[in-house]
Amino acid sequence: MSGPLVVLVGPMGVGKSTVGELLAARLGTTYRDTDADVVAEAGKPIAEIFYDEGEEHFRALERRAVAAAVAGHPGVLSLGGGAVLDEATRKLLAGRPVVYLSMDVDEAVRRVGLGAARPLLAVNPRRQWRELMDARRHLYEEVARTVVATDENTPEEVAQAIIDALELPEGQAAPGVENTGMTQQGPTRIQVAGSAGSDPYEVLVGHQLLGELPQLIGDRAKRVAVLHPEALAETGEAVREDLAAQGYEAIAIQLPNAEEAKTVEVAAYCWKALGQTGFTRTDVIVGIGGGATTDVAGFVAASWLRGVRWIAVPTTVLGMVDAAVGGKTGINTAEGKNLVGAFHPPAGVLCDLAALESLPVHDYVSGMAEIIKAGFIADPVILDLVEADPEGARTPSGPHTAELIERSIRVKAEVVSSDLKESGLREILNYGHTLGHAIEKNERYKWRHGAAVSIGMVFAAELGRLAGRLDDATADRHRTILESVGLPLTYRGDQWPKLLENMKVDKKSRGDLLRFIVLDGIGKPTVLEGPDPAVLLAAYGEVSA
Numbered sequence: 170m171s172g173p174l175v176v177l178v179g180p181m182g183v184g185k186s187t188v189g190e191l192l193a194a195r196l197g198t199t200y201r202d203t204d205a206d207v208v209a210e211a212g213k214p215i216a217e218i219f220y221d222e223g224e225e226h227f228r229a230l231e232r233r234a235v236a237a238a239v240a241g242h243p244g245v246l247s248l249g250g251g252a253v254l255d256e257a258t259r260k261l262l263a264g265r266p267v268v269y270l271s272m273d274v275d276e277a278v279r280r281v282g283l284g285a286a287r288p289l290l291a292v293n294p295r296r297q298w299r300e301l302m303d304a305r306r307h308l309y310e311e312v313a314r315t316v317v318a319t320d321e322n323t324p325e326e327v328a329q330a331i332i333d334a335l336e337l338p339e340g341q342a343a344p345g346v347e348n349t350g351m352t353q354q355g356p357t358r359i360q361v362a363g364s365a366g367s368d369p370y371e372v373l374v375g376h377q378l379l380g381e382l383p384q385l386i387g388d389r390a391k392r393v394a395v396l397h398p399e400a401l402a403e404t405g406e407a408v409r410e411d412l413a414a415q416g417y418e419a420i421a422i423q424l425p426n427a428e429e430a431k432t433v434e435v436a437a438y439c440w441k442a443l444g445q446t447g448f449t450r451t452d453v454i455v456g457i458g459g460g461a462t463t464d465v466a467g468f469v470a471a472s473w474l475r476g477v478r479w480i481a482v483p484t485t486v487l488g489m490v491d492a493a494v495g496g497k498t499g500i501n502t503a504e505g506k507n508l509v510g511a512f513h514p515p516a517g518v519l520c521d522l523a524a525l526e527s528l529p530v531h532d533y534v535s536g537m538a539e540i541i542k543a544g545f546i547a548d549p550v551i552l553d554l555v556e557a558d559p560e561g562a563r564t565p566s567g568p569h570t571a572e573l574i575e576r577s578i579r580v581k582a583e584v585v586s587s588d589l590k591e592s593g594l595r596e597i598l599n600y601g602h603t604l605g606h607a608i609e610k611n612e613r614y615k616w617r618h619g620a621a622v623s624i625g626m627v628f629a630a631e632l633g634r635l636a637g638r639l640d641d642a643t644a645d646r647h648r649t650i651l652e653s654v655g656l657p658l659t660y661r662g663d664q665w666p667k668l669l670e671n672m673k674v675d676k677k678s679r680g681d682l683l684r685f686i687v688l689d690g691i692g693k694p695t696v697l698e699g700p701d702p703a704v705l706l707a708a709y710g711e712v713s714a
């Protein structure tokens with residue numbers, strides 16, 4: 170029977186592609202993955218196929234891909250983790266040299282936390298893995314000629330075990346294939362250095378990151394409070410359950426969605442819940458949600474007992490690239506945005522990109538304002554990437570999603586690593602925010618933050634241009650790029666007096682002196698102090714509708 174030399178089956182994260190590529194190199198042949206075939210045929214990621222057309226449709230595509238590959242691929246083949254669920258697919262494997270790569274539940278939780286095929290943060294990784302393996306183990310065993318355990322073995326040892334078990338002939342090793350380890354697809358880790366007496370921490374960006382939570386929470390905590398917005402009620406409860414299953418006394422505190430959470434009443438409600446739970450200084454708060462949620466979670470952590478540890482799990486673009494990183498926490502008051510708060514960095518930040526799949530498009534686009542801000546103040550590659558594919562920049566499946574997020578986090582991490590308390594450099598992160606916050610207050614915090622900041626950046630660019638600092642092309646580029654992703658550029662002309670009044674309580678103001686971040690060029694932010702009122706008005710004229 171012609172066809173593959175080896176077919177690898179097993180759960181997600183077991184290392185099929187690492188071992189498969191290594192094995193192909195050892196055997197002097199090629200490697201093929203039916204998941205990649207399905208993605209190529211459908212023209213979209215697997216998660217989107219599941220979401221748009223459902224699992225049945227995905228399994229049909231997968232069955233076709235397996236049929237084609239077992240008939241025509243002569244090398245090493247690996248199948249998606251759930252391929253064996255389909256009876257017709259199992260029949261296609263009859264008589265083939267199928268190897269089941271197994272791992273135990275603890276190892277699965279350690280390696281991948283939660284599978285991407287499951288609703289993202291609805292987690293109890295250990296229990297879900299156990300259920301998943303109980304449902305599939307007999308099917309893997311049914312199709313397999315041999316089982317190779319991967320738990321404590323390196324990819325090389327697993328490849329060797331397969332060669333030995335199937336008595337495969339070794340060929341010419343293909344050049345350039347290196348051992349990257351079983352966990353090669355691990356998260357990107359961005360370091361934030363300790364500054365102003367704070368501890369350093371890491372921002373992780375990737376998939377299936379919730380398995381990291383217990384380690385970050387640590388052994389000293391007895392109680393954990395999971396703060397989440399109403400929109401993520403299921404997720405919050407699932408995380409609470411998972412932490413309870415791991416022995417913590419875990420409570421979930423549901424906050425209102427968006428800016429309605431950033432009030433003193435909501436903070437007081439959280440303090441009450443912590444008090445009633447007997448929350449002590451070794452206990453830990455987990456904030457899961459967008460920037461509004463993590464701002465409140467961090468503020469409650471900063472103020473409870475004058476400071477307890479907290480962990481941020483941002484679930485919006487804006488939360489990942491900005492709000493969850495850097496330790497600015499706070500709430501709004503009727504007098505202005507973020508007027509009450511504290512600098513209180515998290516102990517860790519987990520940015521699970523799969524969370525973005527459920528984010529409404531307007532919230533996704535709102536986060537693009539902060540990404541574009543990072544581009545203008547520090548990293549022009551961000552601007553190039555957005556301009557290369559503005560449509561892609563509006564969705565989590567865009568070609569540059571991870572890179573845009575990681576680059577923006579690096580910009581922020583570098584700044585806050587050297588100036589946690591905004592005694593100088595950190596002010597550059599406020600680009601576009603002076604007018605942006607004034608608009609948010611004027612709209613009674615009903616606007617999305619990114620939309621207000623977008624107009625604020627166009628205003629700051631005009632201010633820079635009128636102050637003779639910024640060239641026309643760069644000022645115009647603000648409008649083009651922000652508009653290309655769907656962000657607004659103008660605001661009501663008749664509101665200037667109110668906005669001017671609102672800007673007086675901006676945190677960069679000193680006495681009666683208004684201060685703005687403007688650009689001398691891309692990547693060259695600077696402070697403009699006390700601009701002439703006529704120049705301010707003229708700049709506002711450029712953004713008035």
Ligand SMILES: NC(=O)c1ccc[n+]([C@@H]2O[C@H](COP(=O)([O-])OP(=O)(O)OC[C@H]3O[C@@H](n4cnc5c(N)ncnc54)[C@H](O)[C@@H]3O)[C@@H](O)[C@H]2O)c1
Binds near residue numbers: 493496
């Ligand atoms: N601390 C900082 O350094 C900093 C930096 C930037 C912005 N911020 C603050 O962040 C806030 C804006 O954050 P944001 O843009 O993330 O908005 P947000 O927190 O208001 O979230 C937007 C909406 O999306 C919902 N949501 C969150 N995650 C979701 C998901 N994965 N799927 C579906 N719905 C989801 C929320 O419940 C909310 O209704 C503002 O208050 C702003 O001031 C703070």
Ligand SMILES: O=C(O)C(=O)C[C@@H](O)[C@H](O)[C@H](O)COP(=O)(O)O
Binds near residue numbers: 507676
């Ligand atoms: O982290 C910072 O510093 C910022 O200025 C980032 C801003 O994007 C963010 O909106 C921040 O919350 C604004 O802070 P504020 O001190 O102006 O309230």
